[in-house]
Amino acid sequence: MIIDKLFSNFDNYLPLNSAERHDLAGRVIQRKIKRRQFILQENDVCRHYTFVAEGCFKKFQVDDKGTEHNLQFAAEGDWLMEIVSFYFEKPSRVYIEAIEPSVIFQISKPDLFHLFDNNSKFDRNFRVIVENRLVETENRIFQAISSTAEERYLAFIKQYPHLLSRLPNTQIASYLGMTPEFLSKVRKDLLKI
Amino acid sequence: MIIDKLFSNFDNYLPLNSAERHDLAGRVIQRKIKRRQFILQENDVCRHYTFVAEGCFKKFQVDDKGTEHNLQFAAEGDWLMEIVSFYFEKPSRVYIEAIEPSVIFQISKPDLFHLFDNNSKFDRNFRVIVENRLVETENRIFQAISSTAEERYLAFIKQYPHLLSRLPNTQIASYLGMTPEFLSKVRKDLLKI
DNA sequence: CATTACCCTTAATCTACTTTAAGGGTATTT
DNA sequence: AAATACCCTTAAAGTAGATTAAGGGTAATG
Numbered sequence: 001m002i003i004d005k006l007f008s009n010f011d012n013y014l015p016l017n018s019a020e021r022h023d024l025a026g027r028v029i030q031r032k033i034k035r036r037q038f039i040l041q042e043n044d045v046c047r048h049y050t051f052v053a054e055g056c057f058k059k060f061q062v063d064d065k066g067t068e069h070n071l072q073f074a075a076e077g078d079w080l081m082e083i084v085s086f087y088f089e090k091p092s093r094v095y096i097e098a099i100e101p102s103v104i105f106q107i108s109k110p111d112l113f114h115l116f117d118n119n120s121k122f123d124r125n126f127r128v129i130v131e132n133r134l135v136e137t138e139n140r141i142f143q144a145i146s147s148t149a150e151e152r153y154l155a156f157i158k159q160y161p162h163l164l165s166r167l168p169n170t171q172i173a174s175y176l177g178m179t180p181e182f183l184s185k186v187r188k189d190l191l192k193i
Numbered sequence: 194m195i196i197d198k199l200f201s202n203f204d205n206y207l208p209l210n211s212a213e214r215h216d217l218a219g220r221v222i223q224r225k226i227k228r229r230q231f232i233l234q235e236n237d238v239c240r241h242y243t244f245v246a247e248g249c250f251k252k253f254q255v256d257d258k259g260t261e262h263n264l265q266f267a268a269e270g271d272w273l274m275e276i277v278s279f280y281f282e283k284p285s286r287v288y289i290e291a292i293e294p295s296v297i298f299q300i301s302k303p304d305l306f307h308l309f310d311n312n313s314k315f316d317r318n319f320r321v322i323v324e325n326r327l328v329e330t331e332n333r334i335f336q337a338i339s340s341t342a343e344e345r346y347l348a349f350i351k352q353y354p355h356l357l358s359r360l361p362n363t364q365i366a367s368y369l370g371m372t373p374e375f376l377s378k379v380r381k382d383l384l385k386i
Numbered sequence: 387c388a389t390t391a392c393c394c395t396t397a398a399t400c401t402a403c404t405t406t407a408a409g410g411g412t413a414t415t416t
Numbered sequence: 417a418a419a420t421a422c423c424c425t426t427a428a429a430g431t432a433g434a435t436t437a438a439g440g441g442t443a444a445t446g
Contacts, residue, residue: 061335069339071331083324120313127320130327131276137330138264142254144337145370146262149403168423177338182403184425342433361393375433377395 003030005053006105009077013125020119027111033102040096046085048106049126052078055102056166060174061094070175073099073163079129099167149178150186196223198246199298202270206318213312220304226295233289239278241299242319245271248295249359253367254287263368266292266356272322292360342371343379 003025010016016024029048033039033055040046042062050057052074059072059080071094074080085092086109107115115122143152156176157164164172173183196218203209209217222241226232226248233239235255243250245267252265252273264287267273278285279302300308308315336345346369350357357365366376 061339063339067339069335071334084328087321087324116313116317120309120316123313123316123320124309127316127323128280130320130323131280134323134327134330135277137327137334141264141330141333141337142262144334145368146254146256146260170423175338179404180424181405181426185403188425363393372434373394374396374435378433381395 002053002103003028003105005076006051009051010125013128014121016121020121023115023118024122027115028105028107031104031106033098033104035098035101038095038097039104040082040085040092040094042093042095043091044085045089046082046092048081048108049086049112050074050080050096051105051107052076052080053103053105055098055100055104056163057096057098057102058171059094059096068095068174069177070171073160073167073171073175075163075166079133083130099171144177149176149182150190152176152178153183153186153190195246195296196221196298198269199244202244203318206321207314209314213314216308216311217315220308221298221300224297224299226291226297228291228294231288231290232297233275233278233285233287235286235288236284237278238282239275239285241274241301242279242305243267243273243289244298244300245269245273246296246298248291248293248297249356250289250291250295251364252287252289261288261367262370263364266353266360266364266368268356268359272326276323292364337370342369342375343383345369345371346376346379347383 006024006028007016007021028051030053031039039050039057040059054076056073056075057080058070059074059082060068060070062068072080080096082092082094082096084090112122112126116126143155147155153172153176156172169183169187170180173180176183178186199217199221200209200214221244223246224232232243232250247269249266249268250273251263252267252275253261253263255261265273273289275285275287275289277283305315305319309319336348340348346365349365349369362376362380363373366373369376371379
C-alpha cells in the first residue's frame with residue numbers, strides 16, 4: 001500500500017503505532033498529480049501540508065523580471081509546505097509544481113490541528129519535520145554566501161545524487177543561483193580535471 | 194523584571210498564564226554575557242536554546258580559508274540555537290558570539306522536554322519559533338540566489354533597521370555575502386542617487 | 387597618553403559570472 | 417511524420433563583485 005510510505009516516514013522521528021496510523025490515515029487525502037501540474041500558485045493560500053509518496057516537485061519563487069528561482073526540490077519521502085501561507089492564511093509567494101507524475105498525501109490545517117490536540121506525538125513529529133527543513137535551509141545559506149558556483153554544484157551532487165539524473169540542468173542551475181550557460185561551463189571544466 | 198521580556202515573547206504565540214510562567218522561570222538560567230564572549234564554539238555541543246533579553250549576538254560559520262560568514266543576528270526578543278547540535282548532540286559547525294554586552298535566558302534539553310511533556314502549549318510555541326526562523330531563512334535564500342548586492346543591502350536595511358546602527362559594516366557585509374569593500378561602494382552609489 | 391587594533395573608504399586590477407546569440411539534439415504534441 | 421517546444425552546449429563581449437594595497441579615523445587597551 002502506498003500509504004505505508006507515509007507511515008514509515010514517521011519511523012525517522014517517533015514511529016506511529018497502529019491506532020495513530022489509523023488516525024492519520026483518516027485525515028489525509030491521497031492525490032495523483034500530473035507532470036507540470038501546480039499544487040500551489042502565487043497568491044493562493046496554502047491549505048495543506050504535502051507529503052510526496054512518489055514523483056518529484058519543485059517549489060519556486062518568481063522575481064520582478066519574471067525569472068523563476070527554485071527554493072526546494074521534494075521527492076519521495078519529503079515534506080512540502082509554504083509555512084507562512086499555511087499558518088497565517090496569507091497569499092503564497094511561491095509556486096509548487098510537479099516535475100514528474102506524482103502521488104501525494106495532503107493534510108489540511110483543521111485536520112493537522114486535530115491530530116496535534118489529540119496526541120502530542122504529532123506535535124513533536126511535525127516540529128522535527130520543520131526543524132529538518134530549517135537545517136537544510138541554513139546549510140544552503142552558508143553555501144550561497146560562502147561558495148563559488150563550482151563548489152555549490154559539487155555540494156549539490158553530493159547531497160542529492162538521486163535527483164541529479166532526474167532533473168534538467170536548467171532546474172539545477174536555478175536552484176544553485178547561476179545561469180544554465182554557466183552551469184554548462186562548470187560541468188565541462190570539472191570533466192577536464 | 195528582565196524575565197518579563199521572556200514571558201512577553203510568548204504573547205506573540207500562545208501567551209502563558211501565571212502557572213506556566215512559573216514553570217518556565219524554574220527551568221531557565223539567566224546569564225550576563227560580555228562583548229566578544231562566545232556562548233557556542235565550533236565542535237562543542239549546543240546544550241541550550243537561547244533567548245536574548247538584552248544585547249546582540251552573531252551566529253557564524255567559518256569556511257576552509259578561515260573567513261567568517263554570518264548566518265544570523267539575534268537581538269532583544271530573538272531566539273538562537275544550533276538545531277542539529279542541540280537535538281542530536283552533534284558537534285556544532287557554528288559559533289555564537291556576543292556583539293554587545295548581553296543578558297540571555299537559556300534552557301537545556303532536559304528542561305525543555307520536561308516543559309513539552311507537561312504542557313503541549315510549549316510544544317506548540319517552540320514549533321512556531323522554529324517555523325518563524327524557517328520563514329526568515331527561506332526569504333534569505335531567495336534573496337541570495339536572485340538579487341544583486343545592492344538589492345540585498347536595501348532589503349537588509351528595510352528588514353533590520355534597528356540593527357543597522359548597531360553593527361559594523363564588516364559584519365553586515367559578511368551576512369550579505371559580499372566583501373566590506375564592495376559594501377562600501379554600494380553605499381556610496383546609493384548616496385549619489 | 388601612546389599604542390594597538392579595528393573599521394571605513396578609495397581606487398586599480400583581476401576574475402567569476404551574466405548576457406546575448408547561435409546551432410544542434412531530443413522529447414512532446416499535432 | 418512533421419512541427420513545436422525544450423534542453424544542452426559553445427563562445428564572444430560585458431559587468432558585478434573580489435582582491436590587493438594604501439591612508440586616515442576612531443575606539444579599545446597598556
